[in-house]
Amino acid sequence: QLQLAESGGGLVQPGGSLTLSCVGRGFTLDYYGIAWFRQVPGKEREGLSCISSDGSTYVSDSVKGRFTTYSDKAKNTVYLQMNDLKDEDTAVYYCATDGLKFSTTHQIMSKEALELLYWGRGTQVNVSS
Numbered sequence: 001q002l003q004l005a006e007s008g009g010g011l012v013q014p015g016g017s018l019t020l021s022c023v024g025r026g027f028t029l030d031y032y033g034i035a036w037f038r039q040v041p042g043k044e045r046e047g048l049s050c051i052s053s054d055g056s057t058y059v060s061d062s063v064k065g066r067f068t069t070y071s072d073k074a075k076n077t078v079y080l081q082m083n084d085l086k087d088e089d090t091a092v093y094y095c096a097t098d099g100l101k102f103s104t105t106h107q108i109m110s111k112e113a114l115e116l117l118y119w120g121r122g123t124q125v126n127v128s129s
Contacts, residue, residue: 051105
């Protein structure tokens with residue numbers, strides 16, 4: 001069974017940094033890409049970034065320059081490095097995958113939420129002074 005688990009959330013002051021982790025179980029990053037999303041209650045889920053199995057990355061314009069994503073295949077983990085955090089970055093952050101081998105970042109980010117079959121439970125990030 002393919003599973004994802006996020007960690008690393010917490011409380012951080014504006015301007016601070018956090019690195020979120022997404023550990024994969026039951027599959028290998030050699031074959032599957034992982035995307036990061038966030039959601040604020042009452043708002044639509046927002047796609048942030050993606051890394052494909054070949055290491056190609058995508059970062060949304062909304063966070064480009066502040067957020068980056070990378071992977072450590074030895075740990076089967078994808079990271080979301082978040083710098084210069086702002087109050088509006090407060091949200092629950094999720095990682096997800098479509099569970100299809102060798103999907104490109106475009107293919108993954110183009111899918112509706114229901115088409116991304118595997119999601120972690122999320123990790124809360126609060127940016128506040």
